[in-house]
Amino acid sequence: MMADTIHSQAAPAGGVRVRPIGKPMGRSAGVRGGRGGTGWAAFGFIAPAWLYVAAFYVYPLAGNVRMSFQDYTVTSFFTGRAPFVGWRNYEAVWRDPAFAKTVVNTVAFTVGSLLFQFGIGLALAVFFQRRFPLGGVLRSLLLVPWLLPLVVSGTAWRWIMETDSGVLNQALMQAHLIDQPIPWLASTSVSLLSVTLVNVWVGIPFNMVILYGGLQGIPAHLYEAAALDGAGAWQRFRHITLPLLRPVTAVVLTLGLIYTLKVFDVIMVLTQGGPANSSQTLTTFAYDLSFQRLTFGHGAVVGNLLIVVAVVFAFVYLRATRDGEGRAAA
Amino acid sequence: MTRISGPSVRLARRAAAVTVVTVTALSATACGDSVGDTSGTGSGSASTLTEIDYYEAAPQNTQLPKLLDECGAQVGVKIEHQQVPRAQFMPKLLQQASSRAMPDLALIDNPDLPQLAATGGLLPLSDAGLTTEGLYPSIVEAGQFQDKTYGIAPGVNGLALYYNKDVFTEAGLTPPKTWDDLTKAARALTKGSRYGIAFSAVGTEEGSFQFEPFFWTAGASLKQLDSPQAVQALTLWKDLVDGKSASKSVVTWTQADVNDQFMAGNAAMMVNGPWQLPTLNENKDLHFGIVPIPIPSPEAKPVTPLGGEVWTVGHSDPAREKNAVAVLKCLLSQDKSLEWSTNAGYIPSNQAAAEQMAASNPQLAAFVEEVATARARTAELGTAYPKASEALFNAIQASLAGGTPPQEALSAAQDAAA
Structure with missing residues (x-):
């Protein structure tokens, strides 16, 4: 009897842990018992998690929001005083000549990165589905960009893309594809393209691995049946692979989007956002405002903007995964 | 892919994911803001x-x-x-x-x-x-x-013009004194993989520091970034890069990179400071001389930034x-x-x-x-110097790396600094 009770209470523990987000604990929530003691016990289990979240997530977040309304200068660090200035920081960032350019750059960088990371990642995933000699080795080698610390690969790319002595220009010139070296990192018109290229290279393994995993989940008999029905390779890809890969695709793209939005090291190592802000994205711009120009209020504004964008897409992601689960369950 | 379901788990994951995402974004800017009074006692003993x-x-x-x-x-x-x-x-x-x-x-x-x-x-x-x-x-x-x-x-420290003696002797040239000499020498010495001159136009204070000797010697002031004199100085740099006497990479080079280029023989001249001397002197095969930064006209008074x-x-x-x-x-x-x-x-x-x-x-x-005649960078603007400097190096970069005409780039800089 006693053991039974414990058992029946243990079962909804998973539910109890998170219920406060949605609705209050109580009989209506379907928790058996509902005696006062259970509520306190439940609270005891929740408290550490909430304390952790409050201390490490909510507090800095609130601090950042507060800072965006303050004139936070070098002096503030010494005196602890930073007057509130209302929306003036937001106005200043909006008027900053680099801001509009940075937003456009961020969109171009993110869309460009996602498109090619996903496209190439998918192509490689489909390619590696076939079994062939050394396939496994090759697939593992493709993970290298993912395994290398970004500062290392970024520095290597910096050398590769050097205008005069970089191997990329040398190779292109040898192949007579160009007759003038391209200033990959030293021109305002190509620097964004260059950092995007490197970021695509960095992101391909992630896309490939997840999509490859997704492909494994598609039953082989579907392809066999389709082949029997006379479907060609393209039709099989178009009508079996793509639709069945949709839930995975949604996950890959939204996660990729959030990862790309916050890319910092690649740009910092390659161009520091330059020349003349031509490869500045919101992330590097926030760093520049806070830690180079030492206008912390302005940096906080851009940080907040990033958070809002990231939260929006985080919800999109959760929605996408929920839909995916729903379909899979049905 | 693991499959988890049930409304509660979904909610938990939503909350967790949103927080994780939020915090990663936040980490770019979050910084301590808990401060107290200014007269801290410091830590440890006085020893x-x-x-x-x-x-x-x-x-x-x-x-x-x-x-x-x-x-x-x-x-x-x-x-x-x-x-x-x-x-x-x-x-x-x-x-x-x-x-x-x-x-x-x-x-x-x-x-x-x-x-x-x-x-x-x-x-x-x-x-x-x-x-x-x-x-x-x-x-x-x-x-x-x-x-x-x-x-x-x-x-x-300050900045001066380093030149490679061997290259100059071979070409029968003497170290430049004026901007015209500098442009001519740089053009004449550009050959193969070697550029005539190297300098740093990087997007930090270093870039401004390297530009200021030319900017001030031309007679420009940091209070007016788009004066004709300032345009003249930026045009000098732009012509060097556009005329291929200097690498397009100058916008990415720090002063240490400039020194490496000079040591490797990729530049016949460079703008740099005395702190490179210990490194340069270790290289016994490199014969170099140092002259003051060239001036626009023989009667101009050289003004370099004090480093x-x-x-x-x-x-x-x-x-x-x-x-x-x-x-x-x-x-x-x-x-x-x-x-x-x-x-x-x-x-x-x-x-x-x-x-x-x-x-x-x-x-x-x-x-x-x-x-002896150097100028403190903050002499004109005091605490406002970093802002003017940022506007200035952005203008230099826009002009050298983006083809913006010097006048236009400097006008934008003046607007940004004002």
Whole structure:
């Protein structure tokens, strides 16, 4: 009897842990018992998690929001005083000549990165589905960009893309594809393209691995049946692979989007956002405002903007995964 | 893919994912904002002092700790040495200030001084009994804020034109004196993988520092970034890059990169400072000479920016401050200052010592000549200098790397700095 009770209470523990987000604990929530003691016990289990979240997530977040309304200068660090200035920081960032350019750059960088990371990642995933000699080795080698610390690969790319002595220009010139070296990192018109290229290279393994995993989940008999029905390779890809890969695709793209939005090291190592802000994205711009120009209020504004964008897409992601689960369950 | 379902788990994951995402984005800007009163008590006893600087490369990063040990021993204190990269120096100092652990001794770049002195976190050195007598007036001025001295330089530096003697002899050229000479020599010496000249137009204070000798010598002022004189100076640089006498990569090169290019024989001339001398002199196959930065016309007066770091003492308690000042006295003494300058490639701040050094070391003659008329970067604008400098290096980059006409780029800079 006693053991039974414990058992029946243990079962909804998973539910109890998170219920406060949605609705209050109580009989209506379907928790058996509902005696006062259970509520306190439940609270005891929740408290550490909430304390952790409050201390490490909510507090800095609130601090950042507060800072965006303050004139936070070098002096503030010494005196602890930073007057509130209302929306003036937001106005200043909006008027900053680099801001509009940075937003456009961020969109171009993110869309460009996602498109090619996903496209190439998918192509490689489909390619590696076939079994062939050394396939496994090759697939593992493709993970290298993912395994290398970004500062290392970024520095290597910096050398590769050097205008005069970089191997990329040398190779292109040898192949007579160009007759003038391209200033990959030293021109305002190509620097964004260059950092995007490197970021695509960095992101391909992630896309490939997840999509490859997704492909494994598609039953082989579907392809066999389709082949029997006379479907060609393209039709099989178009009508079996793509639709069945949709839930995975949604996950890959939204996660990729959030990862790309916050890319910092690649740009910092390659161009520091330059020349003349031509490869500045919101992330590097926030760093520049806070830690180079030492206008912390302005940096906080851009940080907040990033958070809002990231939260929006985080919800999109959760929605996408929920839909995916729903379909899979049905 | 794991499949989890049930409304509660979904909610949990939603909450978790949103928080994770949010925090990763946040980490780019979040910084400590808990601060108290300015007169912190510091940590530890007065017999251990903390020091911070941004010397990352040899010989400076090995010479300085040695000097600190010597002076610490002389005063009877232990000095904890700490070095951070230049880009993180100011944020690090501010973070320490906010947690009331301001280093006792900080060696800061002279254009940053007014901003830091304005916070009230630094000890006025003139009140503490340190004198600036006999030092170059420009470096004294660079260490002052509102008529009080907060920073004193152990040594200063400036920029001059290095040239490769072998290349010049081979081409039958003499080192350039005027801008015309410079342009002609640079064009004539560009051959194969070698460029005529290398300089740094990087998007940091370094880029502005390298441009200022040309900017000021042309007669421009930081108060008016788009004056005809400023346009003239930027046009000189732009023509060098557009005419392929200088690499397009100058916008990505730091002064250390410029030095590497010169050492590798990829540039016949370079704009650089005396702190490169110890490294350059180690390379026995490289024969180079140094002349002052060329001027627009023979009658122009050369004005170069004054470079170098100044020692500051952070507010703590009287006992620590007293010890820090004692260490500083040792570091700034004639013999230590001379030792530092010789080993680290600096010009002594003391005018008489500098002239003496120039007489015995011809390599330094050009630098000493220029330091005498050098201008402190913050002399015109004070705490507003960093903003003008950022506008200026952005204009240089837009023009050299983006093809924006100098007039247009500098007008935009003037708008941004105003």
